[in-house]
Amino acid sequence: MTNANAHLHSDLFKPVQLGAVQLQNRIVMAPLTRSRAKAGDVPTELAAEYYAQRAGAGLIIAEATQISPQGKGYAWTPGIYNESHVAGWKKITDAVHAKGGRIFLQLWHVGRISHPDLQPGNALPVAPSAIKPDGNAFTESGFKPFVEPRALEASELPAIVEQYKIAAQLSLQAGFDGVEIHAANGYLLDQFLRDKTNQRTDNYGGSIENRARLLLEVVEAVTSVIPSERVGIRLSPISPANDIADSNPKALFSYVVEQLNRYKLVYLHVVEGATGGPREVDGGFDLQVLRDLFKGIYIANNGYDLEMAVKARDRNLADLVAFGRPWIANPDLVERFKAGAALAEFNQATLYGGGAEGYTDYPPMQQS
């Protein structure tokens, strides 16, 4: 083997079992919001083409998908709460399966990361506490400053837990191989976990146990209706994404992961560092602690390239490695990695919204 092919020894490129399903390799496509759903939050046929082009991933984790109209926080994101969503997603899962791929759906409630323009009846977005995030919402008429959200009543939480449960059932009806509970990146479940955004004084705020309660109720509900070997979870324990922080992330997330072990989830997917930014963060901690605590598959993400991924496997720092941005302009990313080929760069202007341009028109390697 020549030095240029040294990576080919890696079991990154070999099949592996993930609960109920076999993956062709250990390379995952991380969830990527592309804001191209049509009216009624229905995913399009174009999305079927887009995901099928990327079916060479061991596992695709499809983009964050709202579990209810209230859970929406960006223009043109898809939903998973009614029959038209199931029908739309079915075309996508069929297209991916036809090419030998596997696909999970990421279940999403944005909490305060929304805007009245995106909410039913132009209502205020909801959150654990009425604390306005810094930054802007992406609405159909452009970026608009976030507003102060409405603090949820404890009596409203069971209905949200129920929505996750229904969304999980609908996901399997739509042909997904499983679901990923989105508890990362400063959205609703993460807002409950971390103390910058959760200042409640009831059973859902204060102590770590209380702040983890909603997440664990969601996990319990989802695993009560679909097999736990089809349920994964995403955390971003030290990411400041969406203006979030915690005073003791190591204690908080160690507790969360220990509790998650009760539910035998198939994987823990960790955004290591600031999402899409530095892997080392002030006030952070060594995330291998979480991998060591978790009794299941560990998916690492954030800023990986091929060399880092090979190293992570050689040193057994991760079971699977998820890539986000590299998949956008490289639909055949696994083939390019195998060939040691250069990667194409994506066009920033076509990331969110629009049609085929910058979505399904990135060519595979031979043509580029």
Ligand SMILES: Cc1cc2nc3c(=O)[nH]c(=O)nc-3n(C[C@H](O)[C@H](O)[C@H](O)COP(=O)(O)O)c2cc1C
């Ligand atoms: C365009 C874009 C959309 C994203 N959408 C999501 C999403 O829907 N859900 C999520 O958990 N993370 C999302 N992320 C974060 C990625 O999944 C990933 O964590 C991040 O890009 C870091 O991985 P990378 O360095 O391999 O790109 C998004 C990132 C980008 C660039």
